[in-house]
Amino acid sequence: MSTATSHAEEVHTHDHSHDHEHEHHELNFWTKYVFSTDHKTIAKQYLISGILWAFIGGSFSIIFRLQLGFPDMQLDWLRPILGEWIDEGGKLDKEFYLALVTMHGTIMVFFVLTAGLSGTFSNFLIPLQIGARDMASGFINMLSYWFFFLSSMIMFASLFLETGPASGGWVIYPPLSALPQAMPGSGLGMTMWLTSMTFFIISSLMGGINYICTVINLRTRGMTFTKMPLTIWSFFFTAVLGLLSFPVLLSAALLLIFDRSFGTSFYLSEIYIQGQALPNMGGSPILYQHLFWFLGHPEVYIVLLPALGMTSEIIATNSRKPIFGYRAMIGSMMGITVLAFIVWAHHMFVTGMNPFLGSVFMFLTLIIAVPSAVKAFNYITTLWRGNLIFTPAMLFSIGLVSLFISGGVTGIILGNSALDINLHDTYFVVAHFHLVMGAASFFGLMAGVYHWFPKMFGRMMNKTLGYIHFWFTFVGVYMVFFPMHYIGIAGFPRRYYSFTAVGNDGAAAFTDMNAFISIAAIITFTAQAIFAWNFFYSIFKGKLAPQNPWNSNTLEWTAPINPEHGNWVGEIPAVYRWPYDYSKPGAEQDFIPQNVPFSATKSSNLPEEEAEIAKEKDIDGLLGAQNESYNR
Amino acid sequence: MKSTENVIEPAETRSVNPKIFTMWLFIVSIIMLFAAFTSAYLVRKAEGNWVEFEMPSLFSYSTGVLILSSIMMHYSLLAAKKDQFNALRMSISITFVLGLLFLVMQFYGWIQLVEMNVYFVGNPSGSFVYVLSGLHGLHLVSGLVVLIFALVAAFRLKINAKQLTQIKICATYWHFLDALWLYLFVFLLINN
Numbered sequence: 001m002s003t004a005t006s007h008a009e010e011v012h013t014h015d016h017s018h019d020h021e022h023e024h025h026e027l028n029f030w031t032k033y034v035f036s037t038d039h040k041t042i043a044k045q046y047l048i049s050g051i052l053w054a055f056i057g058g059s060f061s062i063i064f065r066l067q068l069g070f071p072d073m074q075l076d077w078l079r080p081i082l083g084e085w086i087d088e089g090g091k092l093d094k095e096f097y098l099a100l101v102t103m104h105g106t107i108m109v110f111f112v113l114t115a116g117l118s119g120t121f122s123n124f125l126i127p128l129q130i131g132a133r134d135m136a137s138g139f140i141n142m143l144s145y146w147f148f149f150l151s152s153m154i155m156f157a158s159l160f161l162e163t164g165p166a167s168g169g170w171v172i173y174p175p176l177s178a179l180p181q182a183m184p185g186s187g188l189g190m191t192m193w194l195t196s197m198t199f200f201i202i203s204s205l206m207g208g209i210n211y212i213c214t215v216i217n218l219r220t221r222g223m224t225f226t227k228m229p230l231t232i233w234s235f236f237f238t239a240v241l242g243l244l245s246f247p248v249l250l251s252a253a254l255l256l257i258f259d260r261s262f263g264t265s266f267y268l269s270e271i272y273i274q275g276q277a278l279p280n281m282g283g284s285p286i287l288y289q290h291l292f293w294f295l296g297h298p299e300v301y302i303v304l305l306p307a308l309g310m311t312s313e314i315i316a317t318n319s320r321k322p323i324f325g326y327r328a329m330i331g332s333m334m335g336i337t338v339l340a341f342i343v344w345a346h347h348m349f350v351t352g353m354n355p356f357l358g359s360v361f362m363f364l365t366l367i368i369a370v371p372s373a374v375k376a377f378n379y380i381t382t383l384w385r386g387n388l389i390f391t392p393a394m395l396f397s398i399g400l401v402s403l404f405i406s407g408g409v410t411g412i413i414l415g416n417s418a419l420d421i422n423l424h425d426t427y428f429v430v431a432h433f434h435l436v437m438g439a440a441s442f443f444g445l446m447a448g449v450y451h452w453f454p455k456m457f458g459r460m461m462n463k464t465l466g467y468i469h470f471w472f473t474f475v476g477v478y479m480v481f482f483p484m485h486y487i488g489i490a491g492f493p494r495r496y497y498s499f500t501a502v503g504n505d506g507a508a509a510f511t512d513m514n515a516f517i518s519i520a521a522i523i524t525f526t527a528q529a530i531f532a533w534n535f536f537y538s539i540f541k542g543k544l545a546p547q548n549p550w551n552s553n554t555l556e557w558t559a560p561i562n563p564e565h566g567n568w569v570g571e572i573p574a575v576y577r578w579p580y581d582y583s584k585p586g587a588e589q590d591f592i593p594q595n596v597p598f599s600a601t602k603s604s605n606l607p608e609e610e611a612e613i614a615k616e617k618d619i620d621g622l623l624g625a626q627n628e629s630y631n632r
Numbered sequence: 633m634k635s636t637e638n639v640i641e642p643a644e645t646r647s648v649n650p651k652i653f654t655m656w657l658f659i660v661s662i663i664m665l666f667a668a669f670t671s672a673y674l675v676r677k678a679e680g681n682w683v684e685f686e687m688p689s690l691f692s693y694s695t696g697v698l699i700l701s702s703i704m705m706h707y708s709l710l711a712a713k714k715d716q717f718n719a720l721r722m723s724i725s726i727t728f729v730l731g732l733l734f735l736v737m738q739f740y741g742w743i744q745l746v747e748m749n750v751y752f753v754g755n756p757s758g759s760f761v762y763v764l765s766g767l768h769g770l771h772l773v774s775g776l777v778v779l780i781f782a783l784v785a786a787f788r789l790k791i792n793a794k795q796l797t798q799i800k801i802c803a804t805y806w807h808f809l810d811a812l813w814l815y816l817f818v819f820l821l822i823n824n
Contacts, residue, residue, distance in 0.1 A: 136650040209657040217650045243657060247664035251672065258763065263753040266676070282681040282755050287672055294668070 035146075037138030038565040042145050043124035044456060047449070049152060050116020051532070056156075057107035058525050060100045067092045069518025071498050085164075097497045098167040099185050103159065105170030106193070108438065110200055111155070113303040115148050117445045118242075121306055122211045122235040124452065128556035129229050131220025131572045134565070136213040140206050147203035151196045158192035166193035169495060171292060174267035174285050178259045181273050191260065194253050201246045201253075208246070211239035220555070222575035227594065229554050229579045230323065233330050234309020237337045238302050244341070245298040252291035259283070286351055293344035300437050301340045305333060307444020308375060308404075311397040313579075314451050315379055317552045318394035319386025320590050322580035325378045332371035332378075339368050349420045358417040365415035369408070376405050387583070387590070391550065392466030393451035399474045400443040406478075407436025410485065425495075428488025431481045439477045446473070449535070454549045458562040459542030465534040469527060476524030483513050553579045553593045576616060577609075655801045659808050662771060666812060669767070670819055673760050677823065683755040687821060688744035691765075694737035695817050701730035702810040708786070709803045715793045717786075724779070724786050724799075727806070731776050738769050757824070764816050768809070775809045778802050 036042060063082075066073060074090040075082075085096040123141065127134055135141045158165040167185025168177040172193065180187045215236045219228070255266040259280075267288045268280035316323040323329065345353060345361040379401045388394070410432040413419055423429060446469075453461050490506050492499060499507040548557040555575065559567050573595035581592040586604035598605050599613045676682075704727040711719040742762065745751075750758040782802040785791050791799050 136654060140654070205658075205661050209654055209661070212657055213650050213654045217648055217653055243661055244664050247661045248668040251665050251668035254767075255672070255763070258759070264756070264759040265754070266672075266756055266759060269681075284676055284679055287676055290675060291668055291672055 035142060037134070037142045039123045039127050039135050039138070039141060040456070040563065040565075040567075042141055043120050045145050046115055046119035046123060046148070047456075049149070050112050050120060050445075051535070053107050053111040053116065053152070055528070055532070057104050057112055058528065060104040060107070062522055062525050063092065064097055064100045064104070065518040065521045067097060067497065069515040094497050095167060095184050096164055098169075098183070098495065099164040099189070101495050102167050102169055102172075102185070103155075103165050106155070106166070109170060109299065109303065110197070111152060113438070113441045113445070114204065114299070115200075117441060117448075118235070118238050118302065118306050119145070119148065119207060120445075121231070121310060121448050121452070122207065122239065124456065125231055125556065126211055126214050126235055127218070128455070128559060128563075128567060129232050129554050130215060130218065130223050131555050131568075131575065132214060132218035133567055133572070135210045136218060137210055141210050144203045144206035144210065147199050147206065151199035151203060154192050154196035154199065158189050158196070161187075161189050161192070163187045163189055165189040171289075171296065172256070173292075174256060174259065174288050175271055178256060178267055179271070179273060179278075180260070194257050194260075197253055198250065201250045204242050204246050208239040208242040211235055212243065215239075220572045220575055223594075226327070227575055227578050230312035230326070230329050230333075231306075231309040231554075234305045234312075234333055237333050238305045241298045241302050241305070241337055241340060245295040245302075248291055249295035252288055252295070255291075256288065286348070289348050289351060290344070293347045294341070296347060297344040298340040300433075301336055303441045304437055304444075305336070307400060307441040307447075308333070310444055310448045310451070311379070311400050312382075313552075313554070314393050314397040314447050315382050315401075316580050316582060317451075317550050318389045318391055318397075319383050320389070320582045321382055321386040322582055323378070324381040324384075325374070326578065326580060328374055329378055332374040335371035336368065339364065339371070343368065346415055346417070346420070349417045350424045355417070362415060362417040366412060368415075369412055372404075372408055376401065376408070389550075391450065392461070392463060392470055393447045393550075395467070395470045395474075396443045396447035396450065399470065400440050400447065402474075403435050403440040403443060403477065407432055407434075407440060407481075411436060423488060425493050426488035427484045427492045427494055430494050431484035431488060434481045434484075435477075439481065443473075446470075446531070451550065452556075453535075453538065453542075454545030454561075455556050455559075457539050457542070458545050459538050460545050460549065461538045461542060462534050465530055469530045469534065472527030472530070473524060476520055476527060479520035480517055480524060483517055486510075487513060487517075548593075551589075551591045553581060553591050555594055558593060558595055576612070649797060651797055652801055652804065655804055659805070662808075662812070665767075666764070666816065669760070669764060670816070673764075673819075673823065676756055676760075681755070683750075683757045684824060685748055685750050685758070687761075687817075687824065688741040688748070690737050690741040690744055691817060694734050694741060695813065697730050697737060698734045698810050698813055701727045701734065702807055704730060705803050705806045709796075709799055712786075712791050712796060712799050713793055717789060717792075720786050720791065724783050728776065728779050728783055731772065731779065731806075735769055735772060735776075738765055741765070761820060761824075764820065768813055768816055771812070772809055775805055778805055 033041065036045075063078070066075065075086050075092055076090045078092075079086045082092075082096070085093045087093055123135070126132070155165075163184040165185060166172060166177070166189045167183055168190070172190070176182050177186055177190050180190070215228075215232060255264075258264040259267050263279075265280040265283040267285050268278065268283040269285075271278045271280060312323055312329060343361060343365045345357065346365045349358050349361075383398070410428070414423060414429060414432055450461060450466055453459070487510055490510060491502055492506070492510065499510075501507075502510075545561055547561060550557075555573060558573050560569060575594045576597045577592065577594055579594050581587070583590045584592060584601075584604045587601060588603070592601055592604070597613070597616045598609045599616055605613075704723045708720050708723040708727060711717075711723060742765070745758070745761065750761070752759055752762045779802055782791065782799050785798055
């Protein structure tokens with residue numbers, strides 16, 4: 001009893017000191033909006049950077065889709081933007097095509113779906129949903145964004161180099177990436193890519209360390225691990241993945257930097273280039289692939305897990321039902337996190353790996369289907385017979401489940417080391433990972449934006465525009481990536497500028513399908529303008545948001561509509577129950593927020609929950625206030 | 633407080649000092665970095681074409697210096713806990729000087745390597761020694777930066793029995809850097 005009251009005092013004194021701090025903040029535009037240490041501002045910075053990057057990365061894909069879908073098209077009209085990259089014949093420059101493919105991958109994987117997704121929502125939701133005033137270290141959090149910004153600027157500047165940005169594919173395998181003579185993009189563009197990625201890794205590590213530390217140490221009273229929303233669990237696992245895998249990418253990049261700039265031979269051996277023998281002896285390019293994919297595979301889950309976590313939350317809220325299998329969801333995410341580290345070599349089946357080793361990695365890879373299926377079934381069973389409310393966020397979440405399943409099924413085919421020999425580096429792979437990782441995570445990102453926009457900006461996004469955006473995107477994504485499976489099976493390799501020697505006259509046979517994909521891609525990309533308009537317009541002119549627009553249970557909706565730095569005025573609410581008490585039999589409303597004690601909901605308590613009431617008395621003084629706020 | 637900790641709710645959840653915890657997470661990321669380098673070393677060595685050579689003798693002495701500095705670091709922590717300010721200032725200064733001495737010795741170790749015709753550019757077996765010791769040295773520089781903040785705080789009497797967080801973080805990082813070098817050195821001795 002006495003500890004509880006003394007704690008309450010502690011919180012109060014903290015508040016006061018905090019208020020003073022805040023007055024200082026308000027004096028200065030720079031510390032409030034630019035070099036802010038407030039997790040909410042940093043989240044918005046990440047989100048807006050991510051959206052800008054998404055449009056850049058997306059437009060690249062449109063340019064190379066023009067080449068793939070319409071190889072004979074005159075692209076002179078692009079000259080005002082691309083300049084010399086359109087050659088005299090009105091064609092896309094071949095080297096620049098490779099640069100576009102590389103930069104599309106790099107931007108989408110790292111700058112949009114890692115920084116834009118995890119950076120935005122981990123920052124925004126962790127303190128708000130666990131009941132903390134801010135991250136463990138606001139300063140490191142700010143540094144994390146500005147390292148990302150620096151990294152972004154370097155990568156962006158590399159787009160304007162005369163020799164073009166990095167062009168060796170987003171995986172930058174040596175020796176192609178290690179030798180500046182190998183291709184124009186392996187010159188300064190590659191150096192800037194590596195510099196940019198080094199800063200990006202530092203930024204990710206700073207962010208990740210903060211997320212883990214905050215989740216473990218700054219939860220509010222009563223927020224035990226088994227009462228945490230699944231969003232927080234997913235951000236936590238994402239951060240663990242990043243903490244363990246990004247340093248490995250850094251080591252791979254550092255050795256590559258030494259090879260490129262200092263002449264060491266970690267990855268280079270016995271190479272002739274333009275008839276000249278290079279002095280490098282004794283390196284191993286496969287070594288790079290091992291190091292790269294030790295990050296590269298967990299990176300897939302770094303991109304996907306936050307989307308899956310947010311979807312769990314949105315689907316439960318909008319089905320008005322408890323999430324099906326809460327602990328199974330945590331367990332499956334944990335399983336995915338562990339498996340992520342022991343499957344990397346399935347990206348390397350065709351590197352001449354020992355077939356026995358290939359079988360081991362194949363076996364481990366196929367095991368991932370188990371936790372993934374648990375998640376898919378849990379989403380479907382949560383939706384089953386729920387009172388579905390089709391908000392745009394809900395539609396995007398259901399879209400994610402659809403994409404996750406249809407993209408995941410082809411994973412079982414590709415994870416097979418024998419089948420992969422045929423399908424490796426074809427459009428089948430492109431279709432697979434764009435559905436299961438790219439589009440699914442993108443849908444998660446969109447669902448998150450639509451769902452938490454009211455909390456971020458205190459205003460609502462336009463629903464109708466949200467629906468139009470969803471249907472264009474959902475149908476469009478399937479029209480783009482589904483036909484790619486056939487193109488892949490027909491043997492079209494990815495990253496090729498044109499198809500002049502596909503067997504059985506394949507190039508001619510698939511001309512129409514390639515054109516179809518390109519048209520679908522253009523429509524889907526154009527439809528994103530609807531979102532951009534809706535997003536930026538609603539920030540300033542959207543309808544004002546109510547306190548709890550989706551009747552949701554989690555703590556962020558108990559904070560003021562426009563929370564100041566520090567999130568809650570006065571005390572932080574305590575947590576008494578899990579976040580999924582939707583449509584509980586006997587309850588007055590179809591949702592009971594996490595901060596409502598069991599003693600206030602006698603009519604709906606289960607027998608074991610009645611026993612919890614005695615423990616609630618421990619926090620004298622808080623109880624009355626919270627009962628009051630719920631019953632009002 | 634103790635009695636309520638086992639109650640499911642609504643016990644206070646905070647358990648560790650976030651700053652010290654952040655330092656541990658940072659250490660985990662450094663461990664992963666060097667784990668990647670040393671496994672790359674093993675994978676590369678298994679492929680053959682591997683030049684063998686003796687470790688420079690200076691590395692053994694510098695290891696001794698670093699262990700000594702760790703002992704002094706521990707002594708400063710003990711002194712801080714007992715509010716023995718003169719002992720604290722003395723031992724933390726010695727730690728810093730020994731850290732600098734270690735870096736100088738590592739550099740002369742490199743010169744010894746060059747005299748043995750083991751260069752940074754050449755067979756990866758040599759390059760790896762430079763990369764591992766160099767990156768460890770770089771981390772040690774960051775350790776010295778953390779140390780100098782603690783040193784200044786110690787001289788301003790800001791470290792005492794009631795304010796131990798800073799010196800604890802500093803000591804944790806310093807001991808880790810010591811242990812990391814021991815690992816790398818033993819690893820290189822065994823696998824070279």
